[in-house]
Amino acid sequence: MEDLLFELQLAMPQVILGVINGAFYALLSLGLAVIFGMLNVINFAHGAQFMMGAFVAWMLLAFLGIGYWPALILAPLIVGLVGVLMERLMISRLYKLDHLYGLLLTFGCALVIEGLFRNNFGSSGQRYTPPREFQALNLEIGDFFLPGYRVWVLIAATAVCLATWLVIEKTKIGSYLRAATERPQLVQAFGINVPLMMTLTYGAGVALAAFAGVLAAPIYSVHPAMGANFIITVFAVVVIGGMGSIAGSIVTGFLLGFLQGVTEVVYPPFSQTVVFVIMAIVLLTRPAGLFGRA
Amino acid sequence: MAESMALDRPAATGAPMLAVQGLEAWYGESHILHGVGLEIRQGEVVTLLGRNGAGKTTTLRAIMGLTGRRAGSVRFEGRELIAARPDQIARQGIAYCPEERGIFASLDVTENLMLPPVIAPGGLSLDEIYTLFPNLKERARSQGTKLSGGEQQMLAIARILRTGARLLLLDEPSEGLAPVIVQQIGAMIREIKQRGFTVLLVEQNFRFAQTVADRHYVMEHGQVVDMVENGELAASMDRLHEYLGV
Numbered sequence: 168m169e170d171l172l173f174e175l176q177l178a179m180p181q182v183i184l185g186v187i188n189g190a191f192y193a194l195l196s197l198g199l200a201v202i203f204g205m206l207n208v209i210n211f212a213h214g215a216q217f218m219m220g221a222f223v224a225w226m227l228l229a230f231l232g233i234g235y236w237p238a239l240i241l242a243p244l245i246v247g248l249v250g251v252l253m254e255r256l257m258i259s260r261l262y263k264l265d266h267l268y269g270l271l272l273t274f275g276c277a278l279v280i281e282g283l284f285r286n287n288f289g290s291s292g293q294r295y296t297p298p299r300e301f302q303a304l305n306l307e308i309g310d311f312f313l314p315g316y317r318v319w320v321l322i323a324a325t326a327v328c329l330a331t332w333l334v335i336e337k338t339k340i341g342s343y344l345r346a347a348t349e350r351p352q353l354v355q356a357f358g359i360n361v362p363l364m365m366t367l368t369y370g371a372g373v374a375l376a377a378f379a380g381v382l383a384a385p386i387y388s389v390h391p392a393m394g395a396n397f398i399i400t401v402f403a404v405v406v407i408g409g410m411g412s413i414a415g416s417i418v419t420g421f422l423l424g425f426l427q428g429v430t431e432v433v434y435p436p437f438s439q440t441v442v443f444v445i446m447a448i449v450l451l452t453r454p455a456g457l458f459g460r461a
Numbered sequence: 462m463a464e465s466m467a468l469d470r471p472a473a474t475g476a477p478m479l480a481v482q483g484l485e486a487w488y489g490e491s492h493i494l495h496g497v498g499l500e501i502r503q504g505e506v507v508t509l510l511g512r513n514g515a516g517k518t519t520t521l522r523a524i525m526g527l528t529g530r531r532a533g534s535v536r537f538e539g540r541e542l543i544a545a546r547p548d549q550i551a552r553q554g555i556a557y558c559p560e561e562r563g564i565f566a567s568l569d570v571t572e573n574l575m576l577p578p579v580i581a582p583g584g585l586s587l588d589e590i591y592t593l594f595p596n597l598k599e600r601a602r603s604q605g606t607k608l609s610g611g612e613q614q615m616l617a618i619a620r621i622l623r624t625g626a627r628l629l630l631l632d633e634p635s636e637g638l639a640p641v642i643v644q645q646i647g648a649m650i651r652e653i654k655q656r657g658f659t660v661l662l663v664e665q666n667f668r669f670a671q672t673v674a675d676r677h678y679v680m681e682h683g684q685v686v687d688m689v690e691n692g693e694l695a696a697s698m699d700r701l702h703e704y705l706g707v
């Protein structure tokens with residue numbers, strides 16, 4: 168019994184680290200799910216938009232002296248606006264074509280965006296120091312120490328995921344979104360400007376990615392490839408949860424982060440692979456995903 | 462041809478509410494409507510009869526701007542709508558109830574009912590809707606697609622009665638429903654006519670159409686080929702049988 172407790176205490180940091188990663192998976196796959204549901208576009212630029220969120224926060228601080236709290240609102244707004252322009256100027260022209268074209272276009276956008284940032288800022292990371300006040304949230308239980316900022320990330324990510332879910336499932340705007348996901352033409356024939364809704368939905372999904380990026384900035388170094396590293400796992404999460412399922416993407420994101428953490432304790436070499444093994448199993452047994460509608 | 466028939470009618474009371482002239486529509490490369498012409502006056506219930514594939518559904522969709530490409534003229538209350546988007550057309554006061562009913566699975570009955578935004582005053586209140594369709598109140602929290610076929614049809618019509626739209630396009634509301642439900646739908650259409658709604662009703666079943674409509678247009682091969690006043694229906698039976706192949 169004593170042994171077990173001791174083991175658990177050793178395992179805690181890894182598992183919590185996993186859950187924090189899970190919070191990012193949840194935020195990112197949630198944005199992907201919202202975009203895919205409404206626009207039928209697999210947004211491969213999501214990782215680049217996450218990175219832009221982190222970079223905008225860093226630039227706001229480095230060049231304008233604007234700190235973390237304003238950046239948490241401003242960066243998603245700015246990057247969301249870039250998303251709105253991308254949708255209007257490029258993505259909206261592809262809706263009549265197969266999914267594949269949207270995927271290729273957004274993949275191309277991701278490469279261009281990352282290239283631009285690499286040219287301007289180099290490949291090495293920029294440090295982003297979070298405000299001191301987060302130290303107040305520091306968690307210390309015995310030998311176990313969790314920096315306050317990570318506690319905040321868990322709280323903020325969970326709150327934003329929940330709020331997004333509530334908006335989609337419980338509000339009038341959300342009912343438009345759900346209905347337009349099913350039958351966009353009919354919803355438009357009821358007098359709702361569906362093309363505008365699609366633009367704003369893309370902007371909102373991108374803003375979610377950028378919000379995750381700002382949250383991530385103080386934890387990971389801010390560098391052009393930070394999104395690319397994350398997004399591969401996030402796409403696996405989306406496939407496991409079921410493309411387009413809102414609640415599914417949130418739950419799956421946290422769950423897989425947790426699972427990665429546990430694997431890190433039990434058999435570390437496997438921790439980077441476990442998500443993809445699960446993805447393969449899910450694809451073979453439930454191709455629509457755990458929460459997807461077949 | 463259709464236009465000249467419209468002009469032959471006894472003098473209409475003022476300009477028509479909806480005037481469709483030379484309406485052409487395409488699905489991709491297929492040219493489906495070839496110059497559809499029809500007119501509806503304020504307060505009328507007019508049906509669009511015709512065999513399967515004649516282009517009745519496409520006509521309603523083209524009026525709403527839901528076909529990919531369309532040309533010709535759709536004038537509603539004097540405004541030309543041929544270049545307008547579906548949402549702009551809806552906001553002028555036209556509401557559409559599709560053949561497949563279009564009940565949303567991810568919305569419950571109340572959400573389905575409240576989905577179409579109110580575009581003008583004069584629609585039915587929620588109380589009036591529930592009086593007309595008591596089942597919808599009982600099943601308020603059910604998933605939309607869990608309703609029976611008849612209830613789904615009622616819901617599909619009920620939700621466009623709230624919006625203040627003055628012209629309703631109903632696509633085969635009686636299709637696939639038990640006779641007793643068809644009768645209820647007939648009664649409901651007469652009731653909404655009483656309340657001043659104007660209705661363009663697509664039907665294949667002209668026995669049903671006869672019980673609700675003032676006039677009937679007949680479609681064939683993407684054109685309106687004939688028009689019959691409801692009073693002349695009995696005298697025109699042979700002609701209709703030929704058109705409809707019944």
Ligand SMILES: Nc1ncnc2c1ncn2[C@@H]1O[C@H](COP(=O)(O)OP(=O)(O)O)[C@@H](O)[C@H]1O
Pocket residue numbers: 488491493511512513514515516517518519520
């Ligand atoms: N989405 C579509 N794409 C291509 N052709 C279509 C489509 N919908 C209908 N059609 C064709 O258009 C013609 C008219 O169909 P429709 O308007 O549905 O007839 P109706 O409602 O009178 O039965 C038919 O020949 C049908 O095959």
Ligand SMILES: [Mg+2]
Pocket residue numbers: 517518519560
């Ligand atoms: Mg039809």
